[in-house]
Amino acid sequence: MVEVKHVTKRYGGVIVVDDVSLSITKGAITSFIGPNGAGKSTLLSMISRLISKDAGEVLIEGKEIGSCKSNELARKISVLKQSNHISVRLTVKELVSFGRFPYSQGKLTPEDRAFVDEAIAYMDLQEMQDKYIDQLSGGQRQRAYIAMVMAQDTEYILLDEPLNNLDMKHSVQIMKVLRRLVEEKGKTIVLVIHDINFASCYSDYIVALKNGRVASSGTVDEIIDTAVLRDVYDMDIPIETIGGRKIGVYF
C-alpha cells in the first residue's frame, strides 16, 4: 500500500500541495482529478520521488521513500511524466529494454529479454519494435513508454496525464490496457487525468483535488456526483447513467 501523510510542497511562497493525506488501494486504478493548478501532478511527482517534499511523508509498504535505496524503489514503483522529451535517438525495443535497468544495470539477461518481449507484445508493438521513437505517432509513442514501464515490472505504476494529446481511439486503447494490467497482472495504477468521464469509466477510486488540498475522495460512485463535483470544479455537472456508466454532462 502507498500511504501519503501530511505532504506539503511550496514553490517560492506559494503552497501548491497543502497537507495532503491519502492512501492508495492495491490492485486498483486510482485517478487524481481536479481543476488546473490543483496540485495533481505535483502530488504525483512527490509520491514518485521525482521532486522532493517540503513536509510530510510518503510510505510504500510502510517504508518512507526517502529512506529506500533508489534502485530498490525502482523495482517497486515506476512513473511516467506527461512530457516525455527524450533527446536521445532510440528504437522502441531499446526504450523498453531500459525498463530492465533496475534489475540488470544495463546488461540484459535472458530473463530480462523475456520481460522486454512480453511487454512489447502486450502493448501490441511487435511490428514497430525496431522503429525509432521519433518516427512514431503520439499514440504509438505513449504505448512504447507504457511498455517500458511494464518491463520495469513494478507493483505500482504512476502516470501523469497519459491521455494528453491523444485522440479518442488511442485514449480508449490506453485506458483499456491499463485496466487489463490491473485485472490480469494485479498492478496498482495511479493516474492524473483531466476528463472526469475517463476517470469515471475506467478507475476504481477517485481523489479530487482543489487548491492543493483533497476536496473529496472515494469510489467512483461517491465522487461522480453533481454535488461533490460542484465543490471541486465550481460548476454544475449533471450526471447521467448510460449503459451502467456514470457520465458527467459538463457541456
Next chain:
Amino acid sequence: MKTKLTILSLSAVALIVLFMTYHVMGNWDYVLPSRGRKLAAILITGAVIAVSTVVFQSITNNRILTPSILGLDSLYMLIQTFGVYALGSSNMTFMNKNVNFLFSACIMVLFSGVLYKLMFRREGQNIYFLLLVGLIMGTMFQSASSFMEVLIDPNEFLILQGKMFASFNNVSSDLLILSTVVLALTTLYFMRFVKYLDVISLGKDEAINLGINYDYVVKRLLVIVSIYVSISTALVGPITFLGLLVANVGHQLFRTYKHAYLIPGTILLSIIALVGGQFLVERVFGFTTTVSVIINFAGGVYFVYLLLKENKSW
C-alpha cells in the same frame, strides 16, 4: 559499429606511426623521446577532453555544450596572466613547472567545487543555471586578465601568449607522469558510474524512475569532469572547442546512445584530430600557428554550422 571503431583505431595508429617516424633522418635517439613526450601529452589530453565532453553532454542532455564553459579556461588564463603580471615572465619561467601545474589544477578544481556547492545548495536547480553562472564568472575572469594583459610589457606578453594556446611542445616527463597518476585514479573512480551514463542521457525524470540516485551520481560526474578538464588544461593549456567538435562528430558517426561505443569512438576521433593537427602544424604550417588555434577555429565553424542546421537534439 564495431567496424567503425576498428577503422578509427587503424587510422589513429597509422597517424601516430607517421607522426613518430616522419623525416627522422637517423636521429632516432633525439627524435623518439621528444616526439614520444609530445605524443603522450596528446594521447592524455585527447582522451580526457573527449570523455569529459561526452559525459558532460549526457548529463546536460545537450549536444551544444562543453565543460569548457564552466569558466575553467578563463580561470586558467587569469592564473597565468596574474603570474606573469605579478612575478614577471622570467620568474614565471624559473618557477617550477610542476608547482605551476599543481597550483593551477588545484585552483580550478577548487573553483568548480565551490561553484557546484553554491549552485546545488538549493534543490531543483536547473543545470543550465549552473553553466550560465560559470560562463559569467568566465567573462569576469576574462575582463580581469585583459586588464592585466594590457599592462604587461609586450615582450613578456609573448611568453603569456604561448600559454594562451594549448601546446604539446614543452611538456616535461615529470608532469606527464604526475598527471597520468591523477587521471588514472580519477578514471578508476569514474568507472563506478559508467554504467549509469546511458540512463542519465534519457533525462532526469527517466533516470530517477529507473532507480538512479540522480543528484548523487550527477554531482560526482560533474566533479570528475572538472578534474579532467583542470588537469588537461593545466598540462597543455586551453583547447576550448576540441571536445565540442569530436563529441558531435562522434554522435554523427555512431548514431547511438550507447556510451560503450560513444566514449571509445570519441577518444579515437580526438586523438586523430590532435595528432593530425599537430602534424599539420609542424610540417605544413611550419609552426606558424598552434594546434589549439586550428582546432578552435575548425570546432567553432562546425559549431555555428550545427546551430544553424535544423536540429532536434537540443
Next chain:
Amino acid sequence: MKLKYLSLLLIVFSFISLFIGVKDISPLDLFSLTESQIQTLLVSRIPRLAALIIAGVSMSIAGLIMQQLSRNKFVSPTTAGTMDSAKFGILVSLMLFTGATPMQKLLVAFVFALLGTFIFMRILDRIKFKDSIFIPLVGLMFGNIVGSITTFFAYKNDLVQNISSWMLGDFSTIIKGQYELIYISIPLVILAYVFANKFTVAGMGEDFSVNLGMNYKAVVNVGLVIVALISSVVILTVGTIPFLGLVVPNIVTLYIGDNLKKNLAHTAILGAVFLLFCDILGRLIIYPYEISISLTVGVIGSGLFIYLLMRRKAN
C-alpha cells in the same frame, strides 16, 4: 525611484567625474581657472564625461532593444555575440587596410556586428528549447566561438595583444580629437525612442505583428542595425563594457515593470549613472592609477547579473 532623483544623481556624478584626476582641479577653482586647468578640462575631463554618458546611455538602450526583440531578459550585446563579432570586424579591418582609419574600422566592425547579431537571431529561431537561461548560454557560447575565430587570425598576424586592447574598456585614453565617433550614437538613441513601441510589438513574434499590420522584418532589422552600430561605436572608442546592456534594463524592470516607453528614459539615465559610478570607483580605488572600466563593470555587472538570475529562480 523617481526619474527626478535619478537625474539628480546623474548631475552629481558628472560633477564628481569632472574633478577627479591627477591634475588637481577643485570645484572652487571653477571661477578662477588657470590656463592649464582649462586645457585639462577641455581636452580630457569633458570629453571623458561625454563619452561615459553617451556610452552608458546607448549601451543600455541597445540591451533593452535586444531584450524586447528576443523576448528574453538575458539577451544583450555581450550575450548575443554582437560584441565579439564587432571585435572580429576590427581585426579584419586591421588586416585589410594597414593603418585603417577610424571610419574604415567602424564600417567593417559594424558590418560584422550586424552579421553576428543576425546569425544569433537566426539561431534563436531554430532553437526549440526556449528556456530563458538557455538562450544567453547559447549566445555566450556563440560569442566565444566568434572570439576563437578572431584569435585564429590574430595569432597568424601577431595581433593578439592588439586585440586584447580592444577587449578592454578604458576611458582614460579618451581625449579630444579621438573620441568624437561616439557622437554617432546620439541619433541612434533618438531613433530607438521613435521605434520603441514597434519593438515591443515585434517582440511578440512575427505572426502577432503581421496580424497587427506591421512590417515585422523591417522593424527587427532597424533594431538590429541600431544595436550593431551602437556596439561597434562603443567598442571602437571605449572598448568592451561587459554586461552593461544586460544589467541596467533588468534593474529598471525590477522597479518599474515592463513598459518600454516608460522604461527607455529610466534605462538611459540609469545606464549613464551606473557607468559613471563604475568609472569613478575605478579612478579612486588605486589613485593615482586607474582600474579599467571593463574590470569594474565586469565585476559589479556579473555580480548583479547572477543576483538577477537567482531572483528569477526564486520566483
